[in-house]
Amino acid sequence: MLSRMQYDILQTSGKAVGALLAELQSEGELFASANTLQFVELHLLVIAQTLDHLPEPLRRRLVQIDWHGWHCLQQLLEQDTQPRREEVWYGVRALVPATLELLAQLRRREPVWFEIGY
Numbered sequence: 001m002l003s004r005m006q007y008d009i010l011q012t013s014g015k016a017v018g019a020l021l022a023e024l025q026s027e028g029e030l031f032a033s034a035n036t037l038q039f040v041e042l043h044l045l046v047i048a049q050t051l052d053h054l055p056e057p058l059r060r061r062l063v064q065i066d067w068h069g070w071h072c073l074q075q076l077l078e079q080d081t082q083p084r085r086e087e088v089w090y091g092v093r094a095l096v097p098a099t100l101e102l103l104a105q106l107r108r109r110e111p112v113w114f115e116i117g118y
Contacts, residue, residue, distance in 0.1 A: 010051070014043075024036070062103070
């Protein structure tokens, strides 16, 4: 059940990042909008922290995720390290879409990880 809740958190934050970026035309627009950037970074941090707490057996099934990239981004966001423009842009353009796709593939292959148990 925990994996299902984590999956839902990842999906919700990933979709929120997509929605926040949908109206933007360029990287520059994201970094020019302090409010949008703040919310994007918040969702990136939620994703990174959630991934960090996935059960080890599930992490081993997701070997293609850029765990190092997520860890580095998490540290930058938690420590409020600046500058981090390149890392945030990599997060929204590469880490988020790839991670959500890999999770979706695993859910199709091994749905038992994402069942809600009672």
